[in-house]
Each structure stands twice: as C-alpha cells, then as structure tokens.
Amino acid sequence: MTRNKALKLLPLLTLTLTLAWVCEALAWQPRNREESIITARLPAPLVGEPRPYIIGLEEDLINLAWRSGVGYGALVRANPDVDPWLPAPGTSVVLPLSAVLPAGAKPGVTINLAELRLYLIWQEGEDTLVRYYPIGIGREGRETPLGEFHVANRAKNPSWTPPPSVRAERPYLPGTVPPGPDNPLGDFWIGLNDRRIGIHGTNQPFGVGRQVSSGCIRMYPDHISDLFYRVQTGTHVDIIYQPIKLGQRDGTLYLEVHPDERATLGDPLAEVLRQKALVADGSRLDLDLVRFALAEKSGLPVPVSAR
Structure with missing residues (x-):
C-alpha cells in the first residue's frame, strides 16, 4: 500500500477544496480542542479531526505550527513529503488535530x-x-x-x-x-x-x-x-510514555504511532496486539494497515479495522 492510498482513508482528506473553503482554511487558526469522552471505554476514544490547510505565499511549517496551535514536530511528521522551510505555495498539508486518548488517562x-x-x-x-x-x-x-x-x-x-x-x-x-x-x-x-x-x-x-x-x-x-x-x-x-495508542470511534479502530525515541518497545506489532486483546467488542484488525502505520510513524490516528 502506498502512502497516498493510506491517506485517503483519513477523514476530510478527500474533500475537494473549493475557493471558498480554501479562503476559510487560510484564515482558520485553531486553538486547543475540547470534547466529551468516556474514559472507561476500551480502547481509548479518538478525539478531534485532522484538518487540511493550503500553504500560502512565504509560509513555512514552523510558523504554521504556532499559528494553528499544533506542535512543530507533529506537523512535520504528518507531512513528511513537504519541505518544512520552503513549502511550495498551494501545497495541501494536514494539521494533526486529532488524537487517541492515552490508555489509562484519568481526570x-x-x-x-x-x-x-x-x-x-x-x-x-x-x-x-x-x-x-x-x-x-x-x-x-x-x-x-x-x-x-x-x-x-x-x-x-x-x-x-x-x-x-x-x-x-x-x-x-x-x-x-x-x-x-x-x-x-x-x-x-x-x-x-x-x-x-x-x-x-x-x-x-x-x-x-x-x-x-x-x-x-x-x-x-x-x-x-x-x-x-x-x-x-x-x-x-x-x-x-506511550508511543503506540489504539483507539476507537464509531466502531472503527484507529492506530496512532509515534517514534519510539526512548527505545522502550521491542516488538511494536506485539504492543498493538496486546492493546487489541483488551477489546472485547468483536472488532478485528487489518494487519496490513497496522504494519503500514507502524512503518510510517506519522503521529496521525489512521483507521486499521478489518472490513
């Protein structure tokens, strides 16, 4: 599976951007997110949505990260094919504004x-x-x-x-x-x-x-x-420290993978299967999608449910 095919599975990324939507995206400056969740549910809930953004003239990702309220590293990992310092005007990027709640998170x-x-x-x-x-x-x-x-x-x-x-x-x-x-x-x-x-x-x-x-x-x-x-x-x-998080929304499983900077995971796939074993709702994983997400380490929650 190519990266482009996988990205098509993400919400909002297949939208056709009309001129009006482009103008809205250029002006939009998100802040922190707030959602209602159920912390006792397994796997953890998925909150937020990724958003598309069109790069304007003389923009770069480090300034865009600050203006859009996301971390610079997260923005770069979500858009690995985009030059962070000299992105071409008109390039569509993904603002990583969705996340799987960490396992065990409490008030x-x-x-x-x-x-x-x-x-x-x-x-x-x-x-x-x-x-x-x-x-x-x-x-x-x-x-x-x-x-x-x-x-x-x-x-x-x-x-x-x-x-x-x-x-x-x-x-x-x-x-x-x-x-x-x-x-x-x-x-x-x-x-x-x-x-x-x-x-x-x-x-x-x-x-x-x-x-x-x-x-x-x-x-x-x-x-x-x-x-x-x-x-x-x-x-x-x-x-x-949780570099791998398995979440769910509306019956679909989502996998969020970050680089394991502290080298705590011996077998990332085994960690995904361990988290999946805690889920007793009958859902199944597509292991090809799981392996792709583990290789990409984009930090974006991607759907990994078997059809």
Whole structure:
C-alpha cells in the first residue's frame, strides 16, 4: 500500500477544496480542542479531526505550527513529503488535530512524552471533557522525568532563577530574570511537587513540539494561559510514555504511532496486539494497515479495522 492510498482513508482528506473553503482554511487558526469522552471505554476514544490547510505565499511549517496551535514536530511528521522551510505555495498539508486518548488517562493532567502532548480531563456534571495541547519537553541528557506528580504551586508573571545546570552553560545570566519578554518561563508557571520541573509558557514558541528544554514542559502562550486557570494546587499530573495508542470511534479502530525515541518497545506489532486483546467488542484488525502505520510513524490516528 502506498502512502497516498493510506491517506485517503483519513477523514476530510478527500474533500475537494473549493475557493471558498480554501479562503476559510487560510484564515482558520485553531486553538486547543475540547470534547466529551468516556474514559472507561476500551480502547481509548479518538478525539478531534485532522484538518487540511493550503500553504500560502512565504509560509513555512514552523510558523504554521504556532499559528494553528499544533506542535512543530507533529506537523512535520504528518507531512513528511513537504519541505518544512520552503513549502511550495498551494501545497495541501494536514494539521494533526486529532488524537487517541492515552490508555489509562484519568481526570487531571496526563502528559505523554512520546507524542509531545498534554491532556486535561475533568468532569462537568455527568460529562467527562478533555482538552489537549502540544508541548515542548526536555532534550537528550535533560529528559523530562516520568512518574506521578501533582500541582504544587502556581504563579502568574513568574521570575526565573537559572538552575545550576543552566548557569554552568550560560554563566553570563543574571541571578534572577524578572517577568518580561526575556523570561523563558513566559507569563505563567505551574510547578509540580518535583521541584526540578514545571509546566510553563515560553518566550521561544518555536520550541513547542520539540525536545529542547532543560526538563520542564513548555506550552504556547495562549495555551498555558488557558490551562493555568483550569488547574488548581493538588491537581494530579501523570507523565507517561506511550508511543503506540489504539483507539476507537464509531466502531472503527484507529492506530496512532509515534517514534519510539526512548527505545522502550521491542516488538511494536506485539504492543498493538496486546492493546487489541483488551477489546472485547468483536472488532478485528487489518494487519496490513497496522504494519503500514507502524512503518510510517506519522503521529496521525489512521483507521486499521478489518472490513
């Protein structure tokens, strides 16, 4: 199966773009997503929809990622045939705005390092809602740690005191950086009980969707301002690593595959089959589609149900 044939299976990608729709796509600037979910269902639910976008004059993917509210790495992986720096005007790209909820995600914050995405889940009456945001995480040698945490403190317009590891690299930094455009924490700080890390904004939004921080979780300025007022001290935070996620919507199974940067999976196909074994609804996998998704590692949820 070719990539083009597989992409035809994705929702919205076979639409004929009229001039009016093209104008709408060029002006559309999505933010974080919000949907009602059922967290107890197996496999996990699929939320959101991918969206097509037509590249305009003098556009590139790094600026498009910021404007459209997706991570840079996710946008590049979803469009491997597009030059991220010099895409041809008129090129159609996919905005990766859909996701399979991580297995075991529960109310609170779940951060999946494998996909560089943060999920916020909460209850409103009988409804369970989710919002999800792209993030930047720690680079090699300064990896963001895994584990269970909680929100320990919150601050608006925080000051930044460079830790010893950063000061060793940049001894010219002042003792404390006050709030403002030079502060790498941005306008909001959500500290975890592990004092080494926190969730914060950034004055370098092009780092969202990449592994470039010293261990903290970076978010776009408008996203952190939204999250800041939705969490409180004590909110549960899970930091996990799930490069393969099997989800479902309307009876169709979807597989979302990300690069296994930490090399935790010995046999990716066995991991898919393990997750499928938890599903007792009689659905079946098309193993050709599964193998194709595992090879592509596009980060896009693709349908893998057997017909």
